[in-house]
Amino acid sequence: MSELESILGMEFFATKSKGIGGCLRKRWEDFVVEEITPQKEIIQALGPGISTNGLKDAQITKGEGDYTVFTLERHAMYNTFEALDRIARSLGVGIKRFSYAGVKDKRAITTQRVSAWRVDPERLKNLNIKGLYLRDFNRSEEPVKLGDLWGNHFSITVREINLAESEIEEQVKQTCREIEDSGGVPNFFGYQRFGVQRPLSHLVGIKLLKSEFKDAAMLFLAKAYPLEGDDAQAARNYLRETEDFAGAFEKFPKRLNYERVMLKHLSKYSNDVLGAFRRLPRGLLVMFIHAVQSYLFNKTLSLRYKQGFPLDSAVPGDIVSPVENVSPNDYILVTDETVSEINEEIRSGKLGVSIPLIGYDSNLPENKPGELVEKILKEEELTPSMFRLQSLPEISSRGMFRLIMLNISDLKIHDIDADEYSTDSMKLTISFSLPKGSYATVVLREFMKTDPIKY
Structure with missing residues (x-):
């Protein structure tokens, strides 16, 4: 896997197939995401x-x-x-x-x-x-609420595949067989959760959880990454070197609206970092905390795999949840006495092993599975209680659970053909549906096995 995937905790593949390579999003119309209502x-x-x-x-x-x-x-x-x-x-x-x-x-x-x-x-x-x-x-009489959907349907074209049509077809068929045999793919949070050009949402969130608000602000505002435009990098470097908020406001490109909102506030009230964060939409602030939960989940899932724990069955101490409608209060702790019965329910598709998205009210696994969670938390110097933010209570997170395996619906290969926008290359068109909170790129990485920066 790539350096970016390792940084974000996505440290293994479910399939052994070679991978077809290629690129995503060469044209924006190649990536279509259609919301699926609760009525499907x-x-x-x-x-x-x-x-x-x-x-x-x-x-x-x-x-x-x-x-x-x-x-x-x-x-x-x-x-x-x-x-x-x-x-x-x-x-x-x-x-x-x-x-x-x-x-x-x-x-x-x-x-x-x-x-x-x-x-x-x-x-x-x-x-x-x-x-x-x-x-x-x-x-x-009711608003659309966060989470008020079943999932999303994806229609995606992978371009610039440098393989023969027959080789692409064979590799894709093998990957499909392996996904079916393993019951899905690892339910990682994809790189979009953290940012591709600037993969730091979780880093900002960790600083907020630790009440290191100035550091959080400077990370968000002043940490430059090479995939950004030169003007953005120059503005961020200027701010990092000078901490001149007013001067930086003039230098930041207008497209960086959220940064400019914070800088405008800090230009007047340089010590009111919390006030600057509160100028951002609550949804964006919440995403910083969600990114931390996502990062911890990815790290824990990868550690589970590396230490030889099963992904398609439970062991004593695991937490399992219904495959449909996972909720904070709807879970079962697996014991020595119930493990056989629960694994039968997992095989029937009714239940799945879950890992907590850490929050202040999280129920953690026990025994060996619990040790995995505790190890990752200790490495990041975090505790569940930190997710109740005293200074930013509006973005506190109670926590919930997430299934470790992602079931894919309606997986179809539509077309393997010459890429009309790239000489001597092929393209693959694929479609599938995923439940809410899941990432198409997590599915595609199993087929492509290439650097997501190229996406």
């Missing part, structure tokens, strides 16, 4: 040919309630936060009026359900923002 309906994307003007005649479904629920289709221009910020600014309302079920990729075509509190659907319908397309408006 796919919100289909209209695709590159869509136009804002073409949606003006869309009907608004009548209903009652303070919330307007609508479909947001995005075409590579913005991430979820940026898109909603752009919509809110265009309407002259606060971004806190908007809520969503899940965060989607940026460099992709994506669909998702969004709700807006006390925003007239006609105003939303008449927006004209490049790369954002709004439709399917209706009023509701």
